[in-house]
Every structure is written in C-alpha cells, then in structure tokens.
C-alpha cells in the first residue's frame with residue numbers, strides 16, 4: 163500500500179536496496195526502519211537518502227553493515243519461558259497426537275530463527291517427549307532466516323556460557339557437549355535441524371508443517387505484509403497445525419485463518435476451511451467443468467473483493483450479511499461463519515453507527531448516503547471512519563441489497579488535528595515571539611541608556627578618583643609638614659618644660675613668698691614660700707582673684723599700690739601688719755614689681771612677701 167505520507171526519497175532507497183541485493187524492506191514498518199537506516203547514515207556521515215544511495219553504490223561493503231543494523235538477531239533459548247512451558251506441556255503432546263500417534267514425520271519450522279536458539283529449544287522440547295531415537299527418526303525442524311551470518315552461526319550450534327543461561331541444567335547436561343570452552347548441541351540430534359535462507363516476504367512457504375514458530379519477526383513488518391505472511395503460514399500448516407507467535411504479535415487473532423488456542427501465550431491453530439462450492443454435487447462432466455469454472459471465477463471475485471483496501475459489507479434485502487471483504491472481516495472481527503447471519507445480530511449494524519435505518523433510507527430514496535468522520539470508540543481508543551451506504555441496483559432495476567463501505571480516516575483526522583494544533587501552537591509561538599521581540603527591544607533600549615549612564619558614572623568616578631589621588635598626595639605632604647611641626651613642637655615643649663622647671667625651681671628656692679598676678683589681679687603663680695607664709699597651696703589659689711583670698715595678708719590695703727605700680731611701671735616696697743598661717747600677728751614686707759614683657763608692656767605684678775614676728779619669735 164502506498165501511503166501518502168511516505169517519503170519518496172526513502173522509498174526510492176528501499177527499491178534500490180531491493181534491486182541491488184534482493185533484500186526487500188518495503189514491507190517493513192517505516193518508523194523503525196528509518197531509524198535504523200538513519201543510524202547507519204549518521205555513522206558514515208551522510209545526511210540525505212539520495213546521498214546514502216550514492217554512498218552504497220560507491221562502497222558495496224556498506225550493504226553488509228546496513229543489513230547487520232536492520233536485521234536484529236536478538237534471541238535466546240526458551241525466550242519467554244512461560245509460553246514455552248505451555249508449549250511443552252500442552253501443545254507438544256497434541257502435535258504428537260496430530261501426527262498419527264508416534265508414527266508420522268513431524269515437520270516444524272522456526273522462521274526468523276536468528277542464531278538458532280529457538281530451533282534448538284524446539285528440538286529439546288520434542289526430544290524430551292519422544293526420546294533420542296524417536297526424535298532422530300521422526301523430527302525435522304526447518305530453521306530459516308534472511309540473515310546469512312546468523313544462519314552460519316546457527317549451523318555451528320555452539321553457544322557461550324552466557325547464552326546458555328536460560329537452559330535448565332538437566333537439559334544442558336543431556337543435549338550439549340563441551341567444545342572450545344563453549345556448549346555445542348549434540349551432533350547426533352543436531353542433524354534434525356536444517357538451517358536455510360528464507361525470506362518471509364519473497365520466498366514460497368515450506369509446506370506440511372505441524373508447528374510453525376514465527377516469533378519476534380512479524381512485528382518488523384507493516385500490517386499488510388503481516389497479513390500476506392500469515393496467509394502463507396496458513397498455507398504452510400497442515401490441517402490442525404499450530405502457530406506460535408511472539409509476545410507482542412497478535413494480528414493472527416484478527417484473521418479468520420487462525421483460531422486462538424491460548425491467546426495470551428500467542429498460540430494459534432490453523433482454522434478449518436470449507437470449500438466455497440461443493441463441486442462434488444455435480445453429476446455430469448460438463449456440469450462439473452461449468453461448476454469448476456464458476457468456482458474459479460468465484461475465487462477470483464473473492465480475491466479481488468478481498469484486495470480492495472477499504473472495508474466493504476454487502477447486505478441483501480432480507481437483511482442478511484452476504485459478503486464481507488478481508489478488510490471488513492479484520493476491522494469488525496467477522497468470520498466466515500457470520501456470512502448469512504441476520505445483519506441486526508451483528509455489532510457492526512449499530513457500532514460505530516446505526517446502519518439499519520439508513521439502509522432502509524437508501525432503499526426508499528435509491529441514493530447513496532455518505533457519513534463523514536464517524537467516531538468509533540473502543541475502550542480508550544478512538545478511531546474515525548467515513549461510511550458510505552449505497553443501494554445495489556440489479557440490471558432489472560430492482561434494489562437487491564445495500565453495499566456499505568468503511569474508510570478508515572483516523573490517521574487523516576489525527577494529522578488534521580495535529581496540523582491544527584501545530585498551527586495554533588505556531589500562532590501562539592509567533593505572538594509570544596513578537597511580544598518577546600518587543601520586550602527585547604525595550605530591554606535593549608533600557609540597557610543602552612543604562613550603559614550610557616554607567617559610562618557617565620564611570621567617567622565621574624574616574625575624575626573623582628583622580629581628585630582623590632590628588633587629595634591623597636596633598637594630605638601626604640600635609641602630613642609630612644605636620645610631622646615636622648610636631649617634631650618642632652615636641653622640641654619646643656621640651657624646652658618649655660625645661661624653662662618651666664627652671665622657673666619653678668627658682669620660685670621654690672626663693673625664701674620669700676612670691677605671688678604673681680595678671681593685670682586683673684588674678685593669681686597666675688604662687689610659690690612654696692607663699693604657701694608657708696599664708697597657708698594655701700598653689701592649686702587652691704591659681705586662677706582666683708587675689709582679693710577673694712581669705713588669708714592673713716590685708717589685700718585691700720595693697721590694691722592701690724598695686725594699681726600704681728601697674729600704671730607707672732615702678733616698683734614699690736611696703737610694710738603692713740598681717741596674720742600668718744599660724745595666726746600670729748606679723749609685719750609683712752611686700753615688694754611690688756611690674757611684670758614686663760619683651761615689648762615693654764606690663765602684663766601683671768610680682769609680689770614678694772616676707773614676714774617678721776610682732777609677738778616676738780619667728781613668724
């Protein structure tokens with residue numbers, strides 16, 4: 163079937179491979195086939211199918227690599243052991259029964275056998291049941307594959323310890339011998355297994371088979387090819403023969419060529435066929451020939467009807483199902499037994515859509531009724547079909563029945579839906595893109611202005627920095643100057659301290675009480691002699707006004723001479739009565755001298771005070 167979405171370049175490549183090497187992959191499922199071929203293309207760094215075709219032309223060795231990539235030889239002994247257990251316990255005895263007790267030859271076929279593990283699993287299962295001699299005498303197992311390398315490996319019948327893991331220890335013991343560090347299937351039994359190249363798509367089937375194994379191979383083919391191969395299998399199997407498929411292969415269940423024996427384990431039996439015409443009923447030779455011709459014509463008509471790619475049903479005026487082609491049988495799970503049954507008893511008469519009233523309508527109106535996109539739900543799955551109901555009008559003009567056609571449009575609906583979704587997504591994405599672009603433009607402008615501001619700030623910072631550096635230098639030089647001044651000050655301070663100490667020593671050494679006041683008569687110096695004489699310490703009097711002192715010297719009497727001395731700058735001597743610190747009356751001799759600075763101006767007064775005792779004795 164050529165489907166519209168197929169890529170012509172890819173199909174051309176498949177045709178090229180078929181024509182060049184005889185490997186026909188056109189019947190394989192496209193997605194996995196494309197994936198595998200694309201993997202090779204990636205490995206040889208080729209981007210397009212035409213380029214890969216050219217590469218194959220120039221590098222014929224690539225065909226081998228390509229076939230190794232496409233033909234997956236994954237297999238194992240007793241792969242899917244539950245199904246094999248069932249086969250051994252339930253099916254093997256029935257096959258022996260089918261083959262006339264223990265007499266006839268039992269022909270079996272393992273298709274897509276890869277490296278032979280499946281064929282030898284079969285051999286062990288029958289040898290267990292028959293015993294060695296009977297097995298050797300009666301069993302023939304055809305082990306076929308399209309892959310020559312896998313077949314060569316199967317013919318060697320040697321397996322590594324890892325490959326042997328699924329084989330139970332007792333079977334390993336009985337059926338294998340050690341060879342080159344591997345396990346080799348016993349040579350005497352090995353002869354019952356015949357390896358050969360066979361292409362399921364192109365080669366005619368092997369006949370008179372009692373048990374046919376096609377496991378994990380059909381799944382690589384598209385459904386149409388699978389149907390063709392299943393028809394070959396049906397031909398290949400003898401009446402009552404068994405078909406054993408892989409876990410994920412169930413198409414046989416939908417074909418009326420097989421009846422399920424154990425659907426879960428994918429074991430089927432060939433369905434019994436009834437002859438379409440009983441030509442034995444004819445009496446004369448002419449009648450027999452005519453009937454034979456009719457039978458041949460009927461066969462061709464049936465085959466043609468079956469080959470139509472859409473599902474078709476024919477109902478007669480008595481409302482019985484008269485015909486159902488291959489597609490319809492597969493689609494509605496109809497079998498040969500349903501032909502002739504009242505249409506109303508069949509599910510198809512009301513699912514996916516009620517048909518009987520519509521059939522009545524086409525009878526009365528003699529017009530075709532077309533129904534588009536009819537929804538068909540089964541479980542979670544939703545499918546869509548176009549249904550067309552046509553009146554069947556005989557040459558006499560009478561309406562003799564109705565033809566009903568179902569065209570599966572699920573894929574188109576999904577594509578349409580996907581297209582609309584994509585369009586919607588694209589529109590949304592476009593809008594988002596536009597708003598993003600606008601936002602970006604705004605952000606860009608803001609960034610530009612921020613950048614300008616930053617540049618300005620940077621310049622300002624640079625100039626501030628320069629200023630700071632200048633200030634720093636200035637501060638450094640000021641600091642140096644200050645340090646110099648500080649040194650000088652320290653020096654002066656030292657000198658001053660020395661001078662002060664000297665003066666204080668002078669003052670202390672004088673016997674007389676020395677009092678120094680400023681121009682306002684506030685005391686600025688007061689020596690030890692003054693303390694001894696007048697009873698107050700230096701820290702009690704310095705900074706106080708002389709007149710405010712409570713001492714035995716009558717300072718009021720001194721105010722006038724002090725003013726005079728200040729005004730004239732001429733010293734004077736006085737003798738005045740006083741009371742010393744012991745409370746004795748004494749005569750105090752006071753000498754007043756102006757305190758003159760270097761500029762000649764009087765800054766205060768120096769008073770020398772001495773006392774002579776009046777009460778007799780020392781003051």
Ligand SMILES: C[S@@+](CC[C@H](N)C(=O)[O-])C[C@H]1O[C@@H](n2cnc3c(N)ncnc32)[C@H](O)[C@@H]1O
Nearest residue numbers: 233234235237274276308309361362377378379
């Ligand atoms: C995954 S293996 C299955 C092996 C085994 N039947 C099993 O189930 O363990 C599939 C095998 O099918 C073979 N094969 C692919 N296409 C084929 C074809 N057209 N005819 C025959 N064998 C084919 C492959 O070469 C491969 O060895």
